[in-house]
Amino acid sequence: xxxxxxKKEFPIFDEKIQNNDLVYLDSANSSQKPKVVIDRIxxxxxxxxxxxxxxxxxxxxxxxxxxxxxxxSVQKYINAKDKNEIVFTxxxxxxxxxxxxxxxQKYLDEGDEILxxxxxxxxxxxxxxxxxxxxxxxxxxxxxxxxxxxxxxxIEKMITPKTKVIAVNHLSNVTGAILPIKxxxxxxxxxxxxxxxxxxxxxxxxKIDVQDLDCDFYAISCHKMYGPTGLGILYGKKKWLExxxxxxxGGGMIKEVKKDxxxxxxxxxxxxxxxxxxxxxxxxxxxxKFLENIGIENIIKHEKELIEYGQxxxxxxxxxxxxxxxxxxxxxxxxxxxxxxxxxxATILDEDGVAIRAGHHCCQILHDKLEIPASARASVGVYxxxxxxxxxxxxxxxxxxxxxxx
Amino acid sequence: MNLKELYQEIILEHGKNPRNLGKTNNFNKxxxxxxxxxxxxxxxxxxxxxxxxxxDISFEGSGCxxxxxxxxxMTDLIKGKSDNEAKEIIEDFLGMIKENPALKSNILKExxxxxxxxxxxxxxxxxRVKCATLSWHTLVSAMENNGKExxxxx
Numbered sequence: 001x002x003x004x005x006x007k008k009e010f011p012i013f014d015e016k017i018q019n020n021d022l023v024y025l026d027s028a029n030s031s032q033k034p035k036v037v038i039d040r041i042x043x044x045x046x047x048x049x050x051x052x053x054x055x056x057x058x059x060x061x062x063x064x065x066x067x068x069x070x071x072x073s074v075q076k077y078i079n080a081k082d083k084n085e086i087v088f089t090x091x092x093x094x095x096x097x098x099x100x101x102x103x104x105q106k107y108l109d110e111g112d113e114i115l116x117x118x119x120x121x122x123x124x125x126x127x128x129x130x131x132x133x134x135x136x137x138x139x140x141x142x143x144x145x146x147x148x149x150x151x152x153x154x155i156e157k158m159i160t161p162k163t164k165v166i167a168v169n170h171l172s173n174v175t176g177a178i179l180p181i182k183x184x185x186x187x188x189x190x191x192x193x194x195x196x197x198x199x200x201x202x203x204x205x206x207k208i209d210v211q212d213l214d215c216d217f218y219a220i221s222c223h224k225m226y227g228p229t230g231l232g233i234l235y236g237k238k239k240w241l242e243x244x245x246x247x248x249x250g251g252g253m254i255k256e257v258k259k260d261x262x263x264x265x266x267x268x269x270x271x272x273x274x275x276x277x278x279x280x281x282x283x284x285x286x287x288x289k290f291l292e293n294i295g296i297e298n299i300i301k302h303e304k305e306l307i308e309y310g311q312x313x314x315x316x317x318x319x320x321x322x323x324x325x326x327x328x329x330x331x332x333x334x335x336x337x338x339x340x341x342x343x344x345x346a347t348i349l350d351e352d353g354v355a356i357r358a359g360h361h362c363c364q365i366l367h368d369k370l371e372i373p374a375s376a377r378a379s380v381g382v383y384x385x386x387x388x389x390x391x392x393x394x395x396x397x398x399x400x401x402x403x404x405x406x
Numbered sequence: 407m408n409l410k411e412l413y414q415e416i417i418l419e420h421g422k423n424p425r426n427l428g429k430t431n432n433f434n435k436x437x438x439x440x441x442x443x444x445x446x447x448x449x450x451x452x453x454x455x456x457x458x459x460x461x462d463i464s465f466e467g468s469g470c471x472x473x474x475x476x477x478x479x480m481t482d483l484i485k486g487k488s489d490n491e492a493k494e495i496i497e498d499f500l501g502m503i504k505e506n507p508a509l510k511s512n513i514l515k516e517x518x519x520x521x522x523x524x525x526x527x528x529x530x531x532x533x534r535v536k537c538a539t540l541s542w543h544t545l546v547s548a549m550e551n552n553g554k555e556x557x558x559x560x
Contacts, residue, residue, distance in 0.1 A: 339422075341470035343446075344413075347534060351409050360445045373445045373468050402413050403471075 003302050006294065007383040009034045020353025023388045028173045028201055028332050028379030029357050030223050034290050037227060040283040052278055053252060053269070067278060070285040071268070077288050078218065079209040080235055084267035087234040087241070088276055092200045092221035093123040095234035096167075098271065099196050099217050100127035102244040103165060107194075110136040113162040115193075117142040117150045117179075118369050119172040122362040124198040124219075128167060138162070144369065148175030148324020152183045159187075165194045170202025170218075174363050174377065175324030176307065176332035178206065185214045194240075200224055204381070205303060205330050207296045210235050226382075227287035228280035234271070241267050248273040299382055303331040306380050310389040317393055319405050323375055331380035334361070337396065340403045342376040348402060352395040412527035412534070413471065416479075421471030426481035430464040439544030439556035441536055446473050450481075450544045458489045463545075470537050472528060477541035479521055483514060489549060496542055502526060503539055 007013050010032045013022055024032060044066075050059035052067045068083075075083045089095045108114075114128050118141050131137040140163075142154045155166065166188050171178050181202075185195045196217040202208060203218075204225040210218050217240070222231040236244075246253055246264050250273035255263040264270050291299070310333050314320045323334040337345060342358035349356055357377045360367045367373065378392055400406075433451035440447040448467035455461045463485050465477045480499075484492050491513050498511040499522060509519050528538045536558040544556045 343470035343534070343537065344472070347412065347531060348409060359443060364445065367445065373447075402409065403418065 003294070003298060003382070004385075007385070009036070009290075010383055011035050011038065013383065017353045017355075018351070023352070023354040023391045025378035025380065025384065025388060025392060026355045026357050027204075027224070027381035027384075028361075028377065030229070031204060031226050031381045032383065033228070034226055034286070036286040036290060037283050040286045041228060041279050044279050044282050049279075051275055063278060063282070066282045066285070067276075070281045070288075073285050073288045074233055077208070077292070078203070078220075078235060079211050081211060082238050085210075085235055085238050085241065087236065087268045087271040088281055089232040089234055089271075090230055090277065091223075091232035092198065092219040093127075093232070095217075095219035095232045096123050096196070096198060097127040098234055098247040099219070099236070100131060100167075102247055103194070104131045104135050104137070105245050106243070108135055108137055108164055111138070111162060112164045113138045113140055113160055115140050115142060115155065115158050115163050115166045117155070117168050118144045118366050119148075119150060119175065119177065119179075119363065120167070120169055120365065121173055121198060121200065122364070123200075124167055124169060124196075125365065128165075141365065142168075144175070144177075144324075144366070147177075147326050148172070149177040149326040149328075150179055152180050152187065155184055156187060159191060159193070163191070163193050165196060167196040167198070169198040169200070171205060171330040171332070172324075172326075173201050173332060173379075174334050174361050174366055174375065175326055176329040176334075177324060177326035178202075178328040178330055181213045181215060189214065201330060201332070204291075206300065216240055222280070222284050222287065225284075225287055226290055227284040228277070230277045231280040231284060238267070241271065246270050246273070250274040294382060302382065303380050303384075306384055306386065306389070307331045307333060309386045310378065310380075310392070313389050313393045314396075317396060319400060320396060323370065331384075332377065333379065334375045334377040336372060336375050337399060337405070339405055340399055342374040344403070345376045345396070345399050348399045349392070349395045352391065352398070354392055354395045356392070408527070408530065412531060414524045414527065416521060416524045417471060417475040417527075420475035420478040424465075424474050424478035426464040426478065426485070427466065428464055429466055430462045432462060433464075435548045435551045437544050437548035437551075437556065439540045439547070439558075441469075441473075441540055441558040443536075443558065446470065446537065446540060448473070448477055448541045448544050450477075450541060450548045452484075452545070452548055454489060454549070460484055460487055460489065460492055465541060467541075469540075470534075472525070472534055472537040473540055476525055476538045479525070480541055480545065483518055483522065484545065487513070492545075492549065496546055499525075499542060500539060503529060503535060 050063040052064040195215040197215045200221040203220040218235040220233040223229040253273040346358035436451045446469035453462040528534045
C-alpha cells in the first residue's frame with residue numbers, strides 16, 4: 001500500500017474547511033476516520049443492529065459474534081496472551097480509572113506510593129489522585145530531563161520500598177518522548193511493582209506487543225487510532241483482572257443475583273457492565289484492519305520522517321521554540337513563539353485551515369515545570385505529508401507578521 | 407471570518423503593553439478568574455472608595471492577546487467610574503459580545519466606545535469569546551466581593 005494514497009481513504013480531506021484544504025495536525029488529540037470505519041458504523045446500524053450478549057435471536061447472536069471478533073483482533077494486534085485480557089471501556093480515561101479504582105480497593109494500603117512522571121496526561125494522574133484522599137496514598141513524580149524525556153534513572157531514583165505502582169505514558173503527548181517501557185517493567189517487576197501504561201499515544205503510532213513490554217496494564221484510546229469515539233480498551237494481565245474486584249455494577253457483568261448475595265461474571269464480562277458501545281466496537285475492527293494493511297513499520301517510518309522534517313522546518317524559523325528534544329521521539333511537535341500566545345497562534349493558523357491544538361494539552365504539571373502557561377502542538381497521523389509542515393510554517397510566518405515579529 | 411477584525415491594531419498594542427498590569431497596593435476588593443481549558447488566569451484588584459467610586463483598578467495575569475487587551479481596556483475605562491456606572495458598562499459590554507450589535511450605554515465617551523468595540527471581532531470566533539469576557543466576569547465578582555473564583559467552565 002502506498003502511503004501517498006492513504007489520505008484519499010479519509011473523506012474529511014475532500015471537505016473544504018472555511019474554504020481551505022484541511023491541514024490536520026491534531027491527531028494526538030483525535031485522529032480522522034477512514035471511510036471503512038465510517039461505513040461500518042452505518043452498515044451495522046442499517047443492516048445488522050442488535051444488542052450483544054443478551055438475546056438469543058439471530059441478530060443478537062450475529063452482533064455478539066462481531067463484537068467478540070473485534071476483541072480477538074485487538075488481542076492479536078497487541079499480542080495479548082488471552083482474548084479475555086481485552087476489556088472494552090468508554091475510553092482510555094475509563095480504562096485508567098478502572099485500574100486505579102480497583103487496585104485502590106483491593107491492592108493498595110495506606111502509606112503506599114504510586115510513581116508517575118511529570119509527562120503524564122491528567123487522565124493518568126487524576127484517577128490516582130482520588131486514592132490520596134480515600135486511601136492516604138502518596139504520589140511521586142519522576143522528573144523530566146532537559147530534553148523532555150524520562151530516562152530510566154529518573155524512575156529508578158524515585159522508587160522506594162513503599163512504591164506499589166508505576167503508571168507511565170508510552171509516548172508523551174507534549175514532547176513526543178517515547179518512554180522505555182520494557183526497561184521500566186523489568187526494573188519494576190524486579191521490585192514487585194505493578195506497571196500501568198497509558199498507551200493513548202503509543203497504540204496508534206508504535207508497535208505494541210504487551211507480552212514483550214510485559215506491563216501489567218495498557219490503556220488504549222480508540223478514537224486516536226482511526227476508530228470511533230466513545231471507545232477505549234484496557235489490556236490487563238489475566239491474573240490481575242481475575243483478582244481485582246469489578247469496577248461498575250449492572251447488567252451483563254453478573255453471574256447470579258439474589259436478595260442477599262451477588263456473584264460476578266467471568267472475564268471479560270466482569271468489567272463490561274451495561275450496554276457497551278456496540279457499533280463502535282464492531283467498527284473498530286476496521287480500524288485495526290486499516291492499520292494492519294498499511295503495516296505499523298511503514299507507519300512508524302512515515303511519521304518519523306514527517307516529524308524530522310517538521311523539526312527541521314521549524315528550527316529554521318527563528319522565534320519558534322520547540323519543546324523538548326527527545327532522542328526517541330514520536331509524531332508530536334509542541335512549540336511556542338516568543339511574543340505570541342498559543343491561542344492566538346491557533347486562531348491565526350485556523351484561518352488557513354491548519355488545525356493544531358493550543359493550551360496545556362491536559363499536562364499542567366509539565367507546563368508548570370517548563371514555566372509556560374500553554375503551548376501550541378502539531379501532531380501527525382498516517383495521512384500527513386511534508387507539505388503540511390510547509391503550510392504550518394507559512395501560517396506561523398503569518399502570525400509573526402500580524403504580531404510584528406521579525 | 408476576518409483576522410484583521412480580531413487582531414486590530416489597538417488589541418495588539420494593548421496586548422503587548424497592557425495598562426494597569428500588576429497588583430495595586432491600595433485595593434479593597436479583588437477576585438480571581440481562570441479558564442481551565444486553556445490555562446489563562448486573571449486577578450482583578452480594585453479600590454472602591456467611600457463615595458462608591460472606583461479609585462484604582464489593576465490586574466495580574468497571563469493569557470492571549472485578546473484576554474490581555476480586554477483586561478487592559480477594561481481597567482482603563484472603569485477607573486474613575488462609580489460602581490453603578492461600572493456595572494452598566496460591564497453589562498453593556500457583555501451584552502454586546504453576546505448579542506447586541508452595538509453598545510447602548512451613554513456613560514462612555516465615543517472614542518472609549520470605539521476602543522471597546524474593537525473587541526467585537528471575537529463574536530465571529532466562538533472559542534475566543536471567553537478570552538474577551540473572563541476579566542469582565544472577574545471584575546463583577548470583585549465588585550460583589552463574594553470571593554468567588556470565576557471559571558469559564560461553570
